[in-house]
Amino acid sequence: MRRLLEIRGEEFPIWLAHTGKGYVVHARGRAVHCSLTRSHGKGAFLLELDGRSIPLRLTVSKTATFIHLYGRAYEIGRTDPADQQVEGGTGTGQDKILAPMPGVVVSVAAGPGDRVGKGQTILVIESMKLETTLSAPRDGVVAEVPFAPGEGFGLKDVLARLAPEEE
């Protein structure tokens, strides 16, 4: 069974298998025997790996695994390659405006159904006390602007979506 994991922007395809005796993680061209057991304490686990016992704190969200290890916190993005294929589709990259950083919507200039030209302002956001104007990546019709003025959003959230292009 495969997963696509991401650490600090770098992607790692991994494969998890069971040998009958225990789990093996195949990653970065190596197969490693390992096991994870819960220990006492909030989110506390013991990872057995390569003959070492490593204590760590761990919690998971829908799309990421958060690990506190050796005094540092890490976020590991998690995607199921099967899900990714469904999301993919053709040319959707050109249809969406993703948030370049977390922030708040200041104003919305175009709403669902509006026809916009390439470069035309769709919305204005504020992040880190700076206003940024986000404009249409191509000519098209606005399908969705999910956040209203005053609402906050996260990094890479979809701020606007254009209707798919008609060929």
Added chain:
Amino acid sequence: MPIHKLLVANRGEIAARIVRTARARGLAVAVLRHRNELTGSAHLIADEVVEVEGPTPVAAYLDIDQIVAAARRVCADAVHPGYGFLAENAAFVRALDAAGIMFVGPTEDVIDLMGDKVRARAFVAERGFPVAPAAIEDDDPTNFVERARVVGFPLLIKPSAGGGGKGMRVVREDASLEAEIETARREGKRYFGDGRLFAERYIERPRHIEVQVVGDGRGNVVHCWERECSIQRRFQKIIEETPSPALNPEQRAEICKTAAGIARAVNYRGAGTVEFIYAPDGAFYFLEMNTRLQVEHPVTEMVTGIDLVAEQLRIAAGGGLSHAQAEIRQTGHAIELRICAEDASADFRPAIGEVLLMEEPQGPGVRVDSGILEGSKVTTDFDPMLAKLIVHGPDRAAAIARARAAVQDYVILGVTTNTGYLDAILAHPRFLAGDVSTGFLAEEAPVLTAPGDDVTDILLAAAALSDVRLVRAVDEIPEMHRLMGAWRN
């Protein structure tokens, strides 16, 4: 006049910190809450919560009429403003005064004076305290260039109406002075609609050193020593300590005496901070006075043993100062780390998310002032500072070691924080040597944001084995296929 009930007109860690002291002094305490805010630490320990309304939580916390009405509604006889929001707003003090409610802080005229940077600077200079040599164009526009030249190089030219570093020019030699003045004037006009200028001696490699002062408003002022706040990113402090490693005992006494003198000159009431720019040659210049409790006040509390919020409440109630100057000593060394939801490796971009798992460090000499709880949602509605970790040790080296151990033990999962970055600063040889200036973080950025040891294998294995869907799918494969699966890869 004694205080019976206090309204805390703030939120986050500082609201909780004020509630603790007020309750320990036997006061009833009310705190505010906006409907878009989740429960914070302060809401759990206050006696009463008052709802405030507004299009955003920040707007509600800045709404003078509404906060005065809230104070009336809960029958508070005093309001503590914390820092930020309405803490340095003279109109708020006047509104409370009209409602017969005490403001825990200085008088409105001192807030007004110190809030106007040009007036404050002139006030301080007139009384013989050190300000950086400067020429102000408005004093006499006909000879501004000559007066700027007399100040000496390097010079910093700023728009009089400016702020935030816009339109500022550093001029290193006489030959380019007039051209730079014209450029700065054009920029000032463009950014602020005002071309008037101000030229000040530019201090290279400055430190930011400030002094805690406490006054009773009846002429008595003491200082509670200095804080070194040179570790800054985006002009905001993230690590503060006391004593400053830059000062010898004579320099320390001089800067603290100067700060107390400035506070005495305005007959200061309450807790305040006088900030200075400290040059590598030991010269120091008045920068500004903050007429409120500072974020970094706990380091002072750790070395002096004085609860500054208790002092504020005591002075507001007319109780005077609790200590004479000779009784206020610095014992050991204290360091504060500001825990912020931000990504230090992406230019300190604010991070948002939900705090899924949290555990605060503990141990001797460790204090955590936090505004968040497990389950708290971190949004961009407020400042990215989530909590402060303050440690105390017998000396600077011991305090740094304790700070490193504590910040490594601070578990916050679910939202990106700067704990690893703070640890990297504490480990840097220049920080250990006390060899820093306000440019330190920018100069050392590549070292401070370098990834640590490669723990990728551990992270991948733990992420795979904690993925319930993945493990279940693997467990459901019959024995034979499992083996084949392994081979196939």
